[in-house]
Amino acid sequence: MSKEPIIVSAIINGEKIQTDKKIARENPTHPEQIVGYAPNNTREETIQAIDAAHEAFKTWAWSNVDDRIERMNRAIQKIKDQMPEISELLAREHGKALYDAQGEIAISVMWMEFAVKNVKKITTPEERKHENGRTIIAQDPIGVVSAITPWNYPISLSTIKIAPALLTGNTMVLKPSPFAPLAVSLVTEIIADEFPAGVLNLVNGDAEVGIELTSNPKIAKIAFTGGTNTAKHIMKAASDTIKNMTLELGGNDAAIVLEDFDVNDERALRRMVISNFLSAGQICMIAKRVYVHRSIYDAFVEKYIEAANKWIRVGDPFHPEVTVGPVNNKNQVDYVKSLVEDAKNKGAKIIPLGTILNPELMDNGYFLQPTLVLGADVHDRVVVEEQFGPTVPILPYDSEEEVINLHNESIYGLTSSVWGEEEHAIKVARRIEAGTTMINTAAVQGLDVHFPFGGVKQSGVGREYGLDGIKSYTETHVINIPA
Numbered sequence: 001m002s003k004e005p006i007i008v009s010a011i012i013n014g015e016k017i018q019t020d021k022k023i024a025r026e027n028p029t030h031p032e033q034i035v036g037y038a039p040n041n042t043r044e045e046t047i048q049a050i051d052a053a054h055e056a057f058k059t060w061a062w063s064n065v066d067d068r069i070e071r072m073n074r075a076i077q078k079i080k081d082q083m084p085e086i087s088e089l090l091a092r093e094h095g096k097a098l099y100d101a102q103g104e105i106a107i108s109v110m111w112m113e114f115a116v117k118n119v120k121k122i123t124t125p126e127e128r129k130h131e132n133g134r135t136i137i138a139q140d141p142i143g144v145v146s147a148i149t150p151w152n153y154p155i156s157l158s159t160i161k162i163a164p165a166l167l168t169g170n171t172m173v174l175k176p177s178p179f180a181p182l183a184v185s186l187v188t189e190i191i192a193d194e195f196p197a198g199v200l201n202l203v204n205g206d207a208e209v210g211i212e213l214t215s216n217p218k219i220a221k222i223a224f225t226g227g228t229n230t231a232k233h234i235m236k237a238a239s240d241t242i243k244n245m246t247l248e249l250g251g252n253d254a255a256i257v258l259e260d261f262d263v264n265d266e267r268a269l270r271r272m273v274i275s276n277f278l279s280a281g282q283i284c285m286i287a288k289r290v291y292v293h294r295s296i297y298d299a300f301v302e303k304y305i306e307a308a309n310k311w312i313r314v315g316d317p318f319h320p321e322v323t324v325g326p327v328n329n330k331n332q333v334d335y336v337k338s339l340v341e342d343a344k345n346k347g348a349k350i351i352p353l354g355t356i357l358n359p360e361l362m363d364n365g366y367f368l369q370p371t372l373v374l375g376a377d378v379h380d381r382v383v384v385e386e387q388f389g390p391t392v393p394i395l396p397y398d399s400e401e402e403v404i405n406l407h408n409e410s411i412y413g414l415t416s417s418v419w420g421e422e423e424h425a426i427k428v429a430r431r432i433e434a435g436t437t438m439i440n441t442a443a444v445q446g447l448d449v450h451f452p453f454g455g456v457k458q459s460g461v462g463r464e465y466g467l468d469g470i471k472s473y474t475e476t477h478v479i480n481i482p483a
């Protein structure tokens with residue numbers, strides 16, 4: 001499907017800005033097609049956006065919460081109304097299947113509605129009377145937030161930050177990833193139009209813009225989702241001015257299959273397959289290594305392949321039966337290929353999975369046939385690195401101690417899943433180092449915007465979603481009044 005390229009704007013102090021230098025976003029299904037252009041903003045333009053947000057904060061911080069809620073509700077309604085166009089653009093620029101793009105917008109809306117409904121639980125000051133007098137405990141906005149987001153879920157990972165930040169009285173400069181800047185720019189424009197000038201600003205670009213957004217003294221908080229290595233640069237850049245931070249980073253999530261898992265449970269197997277290959281494996285919270293108790297290993301692998309072959313249908317994101325589209329960009333294709341190649345060279349067996357529905361697209365587009373890696377060593381790159389692509393190693397283990405150690409050896413700790421008899425699985429889950437552990441389900445199927453989400457160790461700092469995800473845009477301010 002070829003269409004005229006769309007041109008999106010930067011938003012600085014309420015003005016829609018075009019620049020001569022642009023980021024051209026290609027279509028991963030047909031890389032010769034340009035889906036659209038976003039401005040490639042300069043450092044100076046980024047400073048203008050930060051200055052605008054800094055000025056707007058002076059009044060926005062003290063605005064009425066009911067007014068903020070009304071504005072956000074109007075924006076949510078407009079996003080819902082424009083869901084078909086936005087999800088289509090997202091699928092074209094990202095490569096994810098259309099149903100996945102629609103799901104991303106649905107979860108964004110779900111979260112924004114949760115934030116609207118619950119913001120007063122956080123912003124209403126608590127007053128306590130005690131023998132020394134009384135104390136008011138208020139949650140104040142922090143200031144200008146810089147939000148920096150990745151390409152894999154560009155809309156949901158931006159609205160996860162925009163909604164709580166603005167509702168609690170902060171202002172923001174958002175910078176999406178150059179690998180998927182278009183649909184998120186439309187959503188940001190819809191929201192920004194409902195708020196006073198300078199409250200929500202949008203710039204595009206890559207590291208240079210990111211460096212300004214993480215070092216500028218007027219930025220009070222950084223809300224970052226992206227890779228762990230990028231976060232290390234960000235922490236350094238922010239250290240001179242000690243900024244508040246929420247970091248949602250990479251993961252190498254494991255699925256642990258216990259000896260009492262029923263290999264004939266087709267529903268569970270389907271969930272696991274989806275949790276390995278949804279969005280071509282490009283999800284932070286997807287299972288990237290599967291450990292199976294040796295007593296059921298062979299039977300499990302056989303049933304897993306059956307389930308995968310049923311669910312995985314690779315092709316054009318707009319084909320109604322496609323479940324897995326192309327990978328988002330060429331770098332990612334090359335990286336995933338290198339991990340699989342490395343395991344193969346060391347003797348692992350590579351099993352192709354699923355059906356290819358559009359063979360004519362495979363060579364030109366950024367497609368990778370999903371694969372299973374069997375016989376890899378626990379320390380092979382395909383096991384220890386975050387593949388972020390459609391491949392997964394399945395490895396046997398002998399004892400629970402062993403598998404818990406293998407799990408916890410990782411530098412990451414984002415999500416994990418345990419599969420088997422429920423109470424047994426919960427016991428194992430309690431010993432796992434991760435921000436979220438799901439039982440007999442995984443990935444987005446186990447995601448619930450009502451509960452905090454985030455990582456431990458090098459998977460992140462802080463939480464998004466849930467009341468914690470709203471509170472993280474506030475600072476506690478205690479006012480003591482003596483008796």
Ligand code: NAD
Pocket residue numbers: 148149150151152153157175176177178205206207209210211214225226227228230231233234247248249250251283284285386388414455459460
């Ligand atoms: P990335 O770290 O390469 O880029 C993320 C963002 O940071 C982009 O907007 C990029 O332009 C910007 N950036 C790059 N260099 C910067 C710098 N020096 N200073 C400031 N900003 C800079 O990540 P990506 O490839 O876009 O996304 C994939 C990664 O994101 C994976 O590791 C994935 O696990 C992670 N992720 C984590 C979560 C989570 O919730 N924990 C969710 C989605 C993705």
